[in-house]
Amino acid sequence: MNTRTGRFRPWIWAGVAGAVSGAVFVAAAELAAFLVAREASPFLAAGSFVIDVVPQWAKELAIELFGASDKLVLLITLGFAVLLAAVAAGILERWRRWAGVALFVVVGVVALITTTTRAEASPLSFIPPLVGAAAGVAFLKYSIAALGRWQSRTPHEEAGTGTDRRHFLVLTAVGALGAVIVGTGARIGSMATSSVAAARKALKLPAPVSTVTVPAGAELGIPGLSPLFTPNADFYRVDTALEVPSIDPGDWRLTIDGMVDKRVQLTFDQLLDLRLREYAITLTCVSNQVGGNLVGNARWLGVPVREVLALATPGRDADMVLSRSIDGFTASTPLEALTDPNRDAILAVAMNGEPLPLEHGFPVRMVVPGLYGYVSATKWLTELKVTTFAEDQAYWTPRGYSPRAPIKLSSRIDTPRIDKAIPVGPAKIAGVAWAQTVGIESVEVQIDGGRWQPATLAKAINSDTWVQWSLDWDAVSGNHTLAVRARDRNGELQEQQRTPIAPDGSTGWQSTLIRVA
Structure with a gap:
């Protein structure tokens, strides 16, 4: 076989080497994230960055087309884009020395920026993208060099031994298999929430001082009709978190600050000491189309937000509370909606008789009747900042949504x-x-x-x-x-x-x- 013509296609094999190098990049980064900074997956950070910068029309289209699977579709699309970039890097490196490496370095820099600028970033968040880029570059250089040796063999030499060909093929096969095993294992390990799940399962909430009374005739029992209370497994989920945050109740803290007489920080036990009450409240997403299913009704166990805010004494000039999630999401809620004694705005710790599911905000989330979720229903809550609409903007406001959003009839x-x-x-x-x-x-x-x-x-x-x-x-x-x-x-x-x-x-x-x- 002529190694330069015929069936041998150096650029195809260079693309294969690039693809495997990209997989090594991701796998090494995931392993480093698992070992030193679980919040610092460059792949998920890039996905979160896309969510942050995507235009409003694209977000709505994704929700309309894919519903709760929109994040999975995003990750698949992102993975395909990474694959194409890695293939291109392999071809570039075979064509001109260091060209593919330069592309990997650019991707590494982007990964470093997106990872270290996330709200949940830690001092060690820079390590995974650097480790991933170094591993990807090293494998790319080595595999392309092996491809070059294979291509440089004469027909007689290749027919006699095939050593360089086997070396390249074994190298790429082992690299691909290793990347899949290491990357998948590290991602599963990073996603493992066994300790938090165990803490949730073992959590014993105090009995509420009041419960919801469901009148006779509230449930019609008609086949095909939505149940009065939406089961937790069927309750819609729309948020910006690609990976469900894991917060142990023992580590959870809620900070109330901003335009207040005194800054307050509550532990989970201190929140429970404020006496739990049960409420029946329907939640609706602003993305719910006419006749859509991004709406659900549940029993919530929690404490009134007005009682929590009263501990800090909001200033008279304040008109908004900026609630913040551990993943950096923020919502702008009118202060009057949270302090109104006739509105049951709560900090919820349980949903339909059990502690909040992890994906619905465990251990604490906000639930505010009458307002769309993007201005009220912050999950994985960590901060309540008393402020003004003139001073602060929430996550979706600069993206084309109203800062005040009462639910439509x-x-x-x-x-x-x-x-x-x-x-x-x-x-x-x-x-x-x-x-x-x-x-x-x-x-x-x-x-x-x-x-x-x-x-x-x-x-x-x-x-x-x-x-x-x-x-x-x-x-x-x-x-x-x-x-x-x-x-x-x-x-x-x-x-x-x-x-x-x-x-x-x-x-x-x-x-x-x-x-x-």
Whole structure:
């Protein structure tokens, strides 16, 4: 075989060497992160950086297309981009000495910047990207040199021994396999939350001084209708954390500072000493489209935020609280919404009868009725800064969202569904509606553009939760259009006009096509 023509393609094998070098880069960085700075994975830091800089329209599109899988899609896309860059580095290094190394160095510098500038960065966060870059460069230089020796063999020499070819192929195979084993093992080790999970499992919360009373008739029990309380496993999750933060309750601290008479820091036990109460509250994401499922209702165990803020005594000129997560996310909540004695804004420690799930903010998160999550529902909470809207901006404000975002009056059809035909005859049209802090007065359904028919409302738990509704219908064969609208207890009718999610939540009546057969 002619080593310079025919079947031998130096640039292909150079690309393979580059790809394996990229894998070695990532694996070595993950191993270093596991050993010295678990928060400093360059790959996850790069993903977080993308989340931070992505434009608002791209964020909404990702949530609409992929839902809760948006972060997985991001990581897969990022991995593909890293692979392409590594392949390019291999080809460049084979073409011109040090060109591929230069590309690796650039990637290493970017990784160093994104890793060390994260909110959760530690003094050792610089080590993983440096170790990863050094390992990747070393493997790239060695493997490309081996490829060069293979290519330089004469046809007679190669046919006689094939030593250099085998050396290169074994080198890349071992490098790839080792990178997969080391990288995967290190990532699993870094993600392991066994100690925090064990602490959560062993956590014994004190009995609440008050509990939620669910009135008879609050649950209609109709197949296909959302349950009154959303199970924790089904509760929507939208946040900026690529990796769920792990916080031991014994290490957790909440700092209240800013425009306050005195700075206060609370431990988890001190928070529990403020006496827990149970609340039923519906949460809604601003990214929830008309008829969407980024909304859920739960029982929350917690203490009023106003009692916690009172320990520090907010200044009279303050009008906002900037809440901060351990991962750097911030939310801007009107101070009046947190201190209003008629609104149950809480610091929650439990959800549906168990300590908060790790992905829903364990050990402490905020839950504020009547405000979209991006301005109120901070998970993995670590700080409450009393300030002003003029002085501070939260995470999503400079990205095109309103700093104040009251939840819109909304209603949704759960059943029948567009993707599942129903039989001819008696049927139930059913769904949920919510108007937080006000409550739902009525729900109406329209069938095929006809008159609006009043639906039957279930008993409401309170004005902060959704309410189930249903309408009996004698379904006839064919395709039908169903629409729904609600009215709140102030007499306000749900907004008909469709508006986009940004800057403060979508509006519009849901209309859906269903099939009767």
